[in-house]
Amino acid sequence: MSRTRGVLYPARLPEFHRLPPEAHARELAVWFWIPEWDIEPGRSSRQDIVGYPALNLVVEQGAVTLSGATTRASHRDLSGAGWAVGALLRPAAVATLTDDPAALIDAETTVDAPDLADAIGASMSTGDGRRERAVAVFSDWLVRRVGPVDDAAMRANALVDVLMGDDTVDTVEEAAMRLAVSTRTLQRLCHRHVGVSPAAMIRRRRLQVAAERLRLDPGLELSGLAADLGYADHAHLTRDFRSILGMAPRTYRAGASEKSPDESAKI
Template sequence: MANSTGGVLYPARLPQFHRLPAVGQVAELVAWFWIPEWDVEPGHTSRQEIVGYPALNLVVEQDGVTLSGATTRASHRDLRGHGWAVGALLRPAAVGALIDDPASLVDHMRTLDEPALHAEVTRAMATGEGHRDRAVSVFSHWLVDRVGAPTDAARLANAMAEALAGDGGALTPAEAATRLAVSVRTLERMAHRSVGISPAAMIRRRRLQDAAQLVRDDPGADLSTIAAELGYADHAHLTRDFRAVLGIAPRTYRADVEE
C-alpha cells in the first residue's frame, strides 16, 4: 500500500496532496500519514472522490479531530476556501486505544475530544517550510504516547491487515488464514475487532482499489487481463464490483479519468 494516490479516484483533480511515511515507533500504529492542502477560489468547489482503504483514519483538521471508520462504498468531499487536513491511516494495533467497537463506525465518523493533539498539529501546520514534517512528528509522538507498546495480539492483527489488504495480499480469507497459521474463524474475529469489516470485504476493497489504479494508469490495458491479474472470476465480475461501489463501469471510469 505505497502508491501516493491509492484510493483517490481522480488524482488529477486533487489539491496539493502529500503522503508521508510513518517511521520509528509509530510505524506499528500507522501505515502512512496523508496531508491535503487546498486553496479553492471563492465560489468554487473541488470535489474529491475516494475509495477508502479498509482501515480507520484519525484526522486532524482546523475544526477538530475525527475518527473515520472503514468504508463499504465510495465517498466524496467538497473542498471550499482554504484549508488542510493531517490524517493517519491506522494499523489495527492503534485502533483499540481509540474505539472499543470499530464495526459501529463503518461508513461513519465521530468527533474526538483531543484538544492537545489538535493544538499541536494546528501549531505545526501554521509554521513555515517543513510544516508537514513537523505536523507528522507531533502527531506520531501523541499517538505513541496514547497507544503504548503494541501487544503480540496487536502485532498479529497488523499482520492480518497486511495479509488481506497489503501489497501482494491474499485472494481469499482461507489463503490469508493459512499465511498467518490461524483458522478462518480466528481471522474473522480479528478483522471484526480491529477493522470492523469482514476479511472478504477487506480483500474486495483492496482489489477494487488496485483495479481502479490499473484502469487509470494504463489506458491500453485489457480489462479482462486486469480482472484475471487481480483474482476476479472474469471481466463481468470486475464490472459488477465497480458498479456496486463506484456506480459506474470500468470503461466509463477510464473515460472520465482521461477527460
C-alpha cells in the same frame, strides 16, 4: 502501496502528500495524509475516494475525528482555503480509540483530543517543514495514547499486511493459512480491529488496484485485468465497480484523467 492508490481522480487533487510515520510509530500508522487547498471564491474541487478498509484519525479546523472503514466510494467538495492531517491507522492503534470499529463503518465520531488538535494546528501554521513537524507530533501522540504494542496487536497488524499489502492473497483461506490461524479467528481479528470482514478487505484492495491500473493504462483489456486480480470474469469486475463506485469500469476510465471543471489551480 502507491501514493495515490484509493484516490479515484488524482488529476483533481489539490496539493496532497503521504508521509511515513516516525520510526517509533510504524506499528500504529500506515502513513499520514495531508491535503492543502486554496480554491478560488465561488468555486470548489470535488475529491472522490474509495477508501482503505481501515480507520482514519483526522485533525482539521481544530477538531479531531475518527472515521471508520467505508463500504462505498465517498466524496468531499473542497472550497476556500484549508488543510487536514490524517493518519491511516494500523489495527494496533484502534483499540485505544474505539471499542467497536464496526459501529463506525461509513461513519465518524469526534475524539476528545484538544492537545493533538492544538499541536497539529501549530505545526501546520509555521511554513517550511510544517508537514514533517505535523507527522512528528502526530506520531508522538499516537505512541503516548496507545502505549506498548502487545502480541495480539502485532497479529492484527499482520493480517492487514497479508490482506492489503503488496504481497497479498486472493482468498480468506489463503490469508488464514499464511497467518497460521483459523478462518474464524481471522474473522474475529478483522471485526475487532478493522470492523469489516477479510473478504471485504480483499474485494476493496482488488478494486483499488483495478482502478489504479485502468488510470495508468487506458488500453488495458478488462478481461485480462479481471483475470490478473482474481475475478471470475470481467463481468464480476464490472459488478464490483458498479456496486462500490456507481459506474462501470469503462465509464471510470474515460474520466479518470480529467480535472474537475470546478477545480482551481493547484497550490
